[in-house]
Amino acid sequence: MEYQIFLLILLVAFIPRTILGQNVTMGKIVVEGITKIAETDENFICFTLDIWPHDECSQPNLCVWDSHASVLNVDLSLPIINKAVQAFKTLRIRVGGTLQDRLIYNIGEGFKGNCHPFEADDSLLFDFTEGCNELAGRNSIGASISASQYAKDLLKLREIVDRLYKNSQQKPLIVAPGAFFDDKWYHELVTKTGPKVVSVLTHHIYNMGAGDDPKLIYRFVNPTYLSQVSNTFKQLKNIVQKHAPWSSAWVGEAGGAYQGGAYRISDSFINSFWYLDQLGMAAFYNTKVYCRQTLIGGFYSVLKAKTLVPTPDYYGALLFHRLMGPGVLKVHNKVSTYLRTYAHCSRERSGISMLFINLSNTTEFAINVKDHMTLSLHKRRKPKHGSSSINNLGTPREEYHLTPQNGLLRSSNVLLNGKALQLTSEGELPNLTPIYKDSNSSINIATWSIAFVVIPDFVAIGCN
The missing domain is CATH 3.20.20.80 (Glycosidases)
Structure with missing residues (x-):
């Protein structure tokens, strides 16, 4: 019996995380885009x-x-x-x-x-x-x-x-x-x-x-x-x-x-x-x-x-x-302590770039990003239907999701949007290619993963 219990624990430890039961938590992350807090x-x-x-x-x-x-x-x-x-x-x-x-x-x-x-x-x-x-x-x-x-x-x-x-x-x-x-x-x-x-x-x-x-x-x-x-x-x-x-x-x-x-x-x-x-x-x-x-x-x-x-x-x-x-923006994250979140002005282009780190192996996150100033205005007046801190200009959002190969945290190989990052046969570095999503859709952060997200339509006055 002791052997069976030990074997069960060992097997669970190496089960790919896609098989384990997971929760999905929906939440809102608020970014103060009106001013930079650091540089x-x-x-x-x-x-x-x-x-x-x-x-x-x-x-x-x-x-x-x-x-x-x-x-x-x-x-x-x-x-x-x-x-x-x-x-x-x-x-x-x-x-x-x-x-x-x-x-x-x-x-x-x-x-x-x-x-x-x-x-x-x-x-x-x-x-x-x-x-x-x-x-x-x-x-x-x-x-x-x-x-x-x-x-x-x-x-x-x-x-x-x-x-x-x-x-x-x-x-x-x-x-x-x-x-x-x-x-x-x-x-x-x-x-x-x-x-x-x-x-x-x-x-x-x-x-x-x-x-x-x-x-x-x-x-x-x-x-x-x-x-x-x-x-x-x-x-x-x-x-x-x-x-x-x-x-x-x-x-x-x-x-x-x-x-x-x-x-x-x-x-x-x-x-x-x-x-x-x-x-x-x-x-x-x-x-x-x-x-x-x-x-x-x-x-x-x-x-x-x-x-x-x-x-x-x-x-x-x-x-x-x-x-x-270089410009750093303040982030309000009341979703979970296991979801580490940072926001900066995007490098050499408009909008903001965000870093999400999901330390949980049981909870995925579906995140909507809002601007603090827009929310403050909404509290004083009734918001128009469909209003958002993200312009409806149709510019897609860039996402770079990093996950460990085979779901093993101690793997020295990393996947970018599901594709292994490996040197080419000529010794060249791989391209870091994003996936594109509608800017107004939720950002999905998988368990035990890291994501960089670029939102070009986010109006951050402090980044101008």
């Missing part, structure tokens, strides 16, 4: 290249860093890497990582130091000796530097930058501190550095936990857990607004799960629940740039280290970049 940089999407040495692996069978994934030895001339980057047209890439704090730059002529590669040494900070590639300091936020000392270092750095670029029309930004956010520490930092020293306040996020945590996978479909990090975004936004208005907030590094990510999770469809939700959340709180760890390297890379095949997160990031413009 991202044009190149909001950002990826990182890390510098871990090729022999970092302590477990060969579960090697976090492939021998050619580090920026120290990656071949950036490979066609697939070039095509993956060029698909964004413009893309910000942050180069660095944990070991940058132990790097020494070989600056060519005049360099008198010893130029040796990294060597493993578990008695040292970060488990490696110093290595010769780039100029580096000997301290880091991970080493618990006080905000007061860090502020003194930044003031000195500002003096150096201003002196070196005194007669230059362009001057590099000081982007700091690249730490895990602490409200008191960051507040003290901006107070003691003062105006126009730090151009960008960066922080790192690994809120999903350790990559080897057996409970990790359940957090991706838990809306309460995903929302917890919003307090970090909110606090940093307040610091910038009240104490450092000359600066802006960036996520300098975010990989979801730390320790190089999670094996067969970070490169699978379920990771997109966290990643795309956090992109929407970060933008909502006026984060200008969000750097995903990594482009290549680790389990959390958006291009698999050994094959360079794009993961579901890569395609999600590409759609976000192409469809969601």
